[in-house]
Amino acid sequence: METPRKTPPKVTIPRKKACAPCSQSKVRCDQTRPYCTRCEKRGITDECAYEESATQDTGRSSSRGTPQVLNFAVLDLVCTIDPEEVRNRWLKLYLPMTDQTPKSYPPNVTAFLSRILKAYSLSPVRNGTLPPFVHFYQQAPPSISTPLANCLTLARVCDQPLPGSQPAVHDTLKREMERLYSEYTSYGEMELLAAFQAYLIYAMLIYFHFDETRESGLQQAMLNLQDMACEVSRRGLVSTAELNHSRPQWESWIVAEAKRRSIYTMYLFDSLLCARDGLPTFLGTELRGVPAPGSKELWQATDRGAWSLAYNGYLHKWGSDGQLRIDELWPVPLEFSEADIENRRSRVDHWVSSLDEFGTMLFAVTSMTSKHLWYYLVQGHIVHGIVVEAPANASPKPASASNEQPFSIFSKPEKAFIIIIVSTAATFSGFASNIYFPSLPTIASDLGVSVELVNLTVTSYMIFQGLAPSLWGAVADSSGRRITYICTFLVFFAACVALANTRNYATLVAVRCLQSTGSAATIAIGSGVIGDITTRAERGGFMGIFQAGLLVPVAIGPVIGGALSSSLGWRAIFWFLAIYAGAFLLFLVVFLPETLRALVGNGSVPCGDIIRKYPLALYQHRYQRRSSSMPPQQFSDLPPKKPINILASLQVLVDKRVVPIIAFLSFYYMAWQVSITVLSSLMKTTYGLDDTKIGLTFIANGVGAMVGTISTGKILDYDYRAIQRKCAAAAATTGREVAIPLDTARLRTVWVWSAMQVASLLVFGWSLDRRVHLAVPIIATFFTGWAAMSLQSMVSTYIVDVFPDRSASASAAMNLARCLMGAGGTAAAMPVIKGIGAGWGFTLLVGVMVAALGLVVVQVRFGGRWREQEREGE
Structure with a gap:
């Protein structure tokens, strides 16, 4: 019987130090685990060892130095969406979206998202932690995969490149991306997920660390990412047990959660690129029904016993309605009644109370996409699926708040x-x-x-x-x-x-x-x-x-x-x-x-004379109750x-x-x-x-x-x-x-x-x-x-x-x-x-x-x- 542990284990992540034989010979070491390529070819694997300082904490402490061994060979995953819509998402840029309003990214949101994603791409080097869309058991033996291990190694090179080496580093990243894209269809489940995550990290590294003249390849990289995301989704995004509101196998949940987080990160990165290029971006309606990121307690659980206990509490918390879905973070549909809005608010409140840093970031971005977060915190109104009660001393809405008007206020x-x-x-x-x-x-x-x-x-x-x-x-x-x-x-x-x-x-x-x-x-x-x-x-x-x-x-x-x-x-x-x-x-x-x-x-402009004012004022009142953050159109806009x-x-x-x-x-x-x-x-x-x-x-x-x-x-x-x-x-x-x-x-x-x-x-x-x-x-x-x-x-x-x-x-x-x-x-x-x-x-x-x-x-x-x-x- 496994002994529960309170904190996650240490995870070996490649550092700057080479193995002992390569360090002694003063030659380059590729730092592959458990043995580097040079030592393996020379037949001296018994001497190939890394200094203890190379073992870093993943941002958590542990009473034991090695994690449990998990079996990812048999996973109970199903696909609940049309993966081809993920592959074809980029086509929406070329046609007007008649059923959606493009998302608006104010400069402060773009800057916030840019900082977060840049930190994700370099977190293994600067903080000694994995990006929050990569689970630490993906890098624990025997689950460690070559695509992700190589990626984390190359990330260090991008952080502190030698003078004049940027073109070579850029070309190295591009070659690795090309290799991953050419081979991803032949990968198994875990290696495909690692390849997708590695490709995503490479794309972010190129975006944040190289000149504008070298970013022209990012458009093609995003198309390739969507192809890979399609295959990742096709192999399953949700455990069957999750659909039945029961506890899944731990390994299945880890893979499903890592997939979902990686795809959400890809969508955010795509939105950042579109905002930079002045292109429209839309809600990921193809992901409707996919679960939102899980709780911090589940994501950072260190062993099966602790995770099972946490998931039992998770099931009790969400009840028969099931966990929060990603579409519940989107704008409230116009046809929602007051009871529907209150239920949505309650569910989002439950979700927010248990988030880790990734879920908090996702909540912040979705809240600020078309409304300012400051106004969300101060004013009582509906924003992307939630209702907030305004305090008595709430200030008026800032004049600069960005508000997108619907075509019509009528549900x-x-x-x-x-x-x-x-x-x-x-x-x-x-x-x-x-x-x-x-x-x-x-x-x-x-x-x-x-x-x-x-x-x-x-x-x-x-x-x-x-x-x-x-x-x-x-x-x-x-x-x-x-x-x-x-x-x-x-x-x-x-x-x-x-x-x-x-x-x-x-x-x-x-x-x-x-x-x-x-x-x-x-x-x-x-x-x-x-x-x-x-x-x-x-x-x-x-x-x-x-x-x-x-x-x-x-x-x-x-x-x-x-x-x-x-x-x-x-x-x-x-x-x-x-x-x-x-x-x-x-x-x-x-x-x-x-x-x-x-x-x-669109129906929101108030009318003065009695014939036009009523019953329009009643419809406007109903609309304001559904979306009280949205001010009426002005006469100057007509x-x-x-x-x-x-x-x-x-x-x-x-x-x-x-x-x-x-x-x-x-x-x-x-x-x-x-x-x-x-x-x-x-x-x-x-x-x-x-x-x-x-x-x-x-x-x-x-x-x-x-x-x-x-x-x-x-x-x-x-x-x-x-x-x-x-x-x-x-x-x-x-x-x-x-x-x-x-x-x-x-x-x-x-x-x-x-x-x-x-x-x-x-x-x-x-x-x-x-x-x-x-x-x-x-x-x-x-x-x-x-x-x-x-x-x-x-x-x-x-x-x-x-x-x-x-x-x-x-x-x-x-x-x-x-x-x-x-x-x-x-x-x-x-x-x-x-x-x-x-x-x-x-x-x-x-x-x-x-x-x-x-x-x-x-x-x-x-x-x-x-x-x-x-x-x-x-």
Whole structure:
């Protein structure tokens, strides 16, 4: 049974003194343990001995001179991360990180980190201690490895080089690094770890001890280090017992802990190099879930008994939640509740209380990365995963404190809630249009006019649906989203009341135009809100949610309209819309914050007037509780407020950067609207359905459209990331930043959806023409809706990406073009069908759609070039 020891043993570390035979002969000794190479070749190993003074304490005292013998042959380690992400970390320098903010390294942090790492590289020579990422049992026989022993020897040469010897020493270090890198894949577990640590120490020695002109090789050295770190990680970073919250084998823990500490040191050194070169550096998200450095008691335990006892206490301390993870030292996620923050604070406090010098250094650097440590110690706020309570006499925040603003203060749940609100608001345009379709024959009969004339009210509605957002979009981009929403809903409410009381055809046409003016802009304003609060990488998914909301009325609007018209009369439709609009307006006023970046920045800028101030102030209060160290943006930081420009959407409409794709979408939208508009009349004349059953036939179209927009949102995000990875590979080859081709990233699958819409419209037209079973045209409308909304989601996201600062006006421009085209198509649809039949009528329409595909070719080929020309012109 092993006897516990209170302190670690002495560890033999090479000193300046040669062995006795080499010293007597006055020749150079390579000081290899246990016998130098010269004595071994001469067969005098029995005489090869080092003076007692060469044995140094590792910074600890021991009652025994030799450490225990450990068996590192069988280790129970697993890899819990993707090691390839460690290898490819350097690629992030060549592409903008859309999901992270680059870490900021103030000069004091850089200086602090530089001092610490320099001390690590020379600690064996100057202090007689190993760097705190090398465990002392790695240098205890029989675990001692040649790469690390040679490294510690060469470190002494770098500390006190002879005059004029620096080039030779530098070349020696480089040759040793090249040898280690060429052989590391063939090493065993312990030798690979030693080679990685040695290579890291060599890189730091070169950085801290040689001229700037010789540091050009460090970039390649860092790439090699990441390759070696990938292999080290692949062989395991965590013991299986650690994952199960039980005590691991001591040898396994030593190796896992040394690996983790070495990799953390490599990341810090990489950050130091990036800060020196002015390059961005990001959180090591690829290490998420890896344990943070262990306690001082565990790392410095001298024998198995002492370590086992310490680890039992360690398990009891951390409980079922397990030890602290490295990602718990990162900034607090915005979606964290107060309880989550308190739990994080408590865990970090437990961890800090038992740290050694390495853990303390890591905690200090992570705390100071984007905030000053002084402020962390004095002020009560959240910094990198912890909450500190401020003392009563705390001083105000220093003006020089560095604070990085997030793109938006809204957490993901808050963003989702806001998008649900604007999606619901956008449904009014669809409800007012689709709820009307089943009652068209009934309205014509009640007002004593033909169905063709009532169809013209659909045409007039679509004309103003295209024109109104041009006005409201400009107001929303200048005066704010909330005030524009309030105005549009008041107009819509008044129009619905007037329509419910209309008595003649002329009034019906006029007030339908007014209703369209009030409802149509909600789509453009909603797109603007999404552009305000989302980044490009996440925008596709959120646009999918938004577009899905638009399709609820497409699916259920005709059903509701048909039911109301059959039971209460067609006027009940507009009373229903009036009540719905009034109730929702109250909800919107209470819960929707102002988001226009020209007014509130990322949401943190306080507003003065009552309409914009609430409920934004409540969201700002929640954000300050999550991140009270982050001051609000200042008005001086905001982009200049734009004057109201009612021609803004027209300017976008004629902008060559988007003309081809908007024209393409307009043709396909027109074809979709034609199929919806003629559906009620053809179902009544062909199959003899009443209003209620006609309303049910619209469900398939709406469901298909919902499926399309939700799935396309996911596809858009996937495509963007796929193109981003390809650009990263190209950047790695060329060594330069490669811009992401927006046209390819957003429009890659446009051909699939175009083909689906063309085929489904052909089936729809000819099935009605030949009077086949009712199920066939209904199923065809499902695929038509799916394809049409997939195309619309793609183009909407693309246009917001091209005009992020004019998102509402850009959406209004697209809406204007497609609605005017749709109005023309629906006006001509019934006369054409009556003249040549539904089959040939839709065949003619499909021919136009196929020709319009040429516009996509133009957009993909020239869009990027046109955007580049516009940037150069600016």
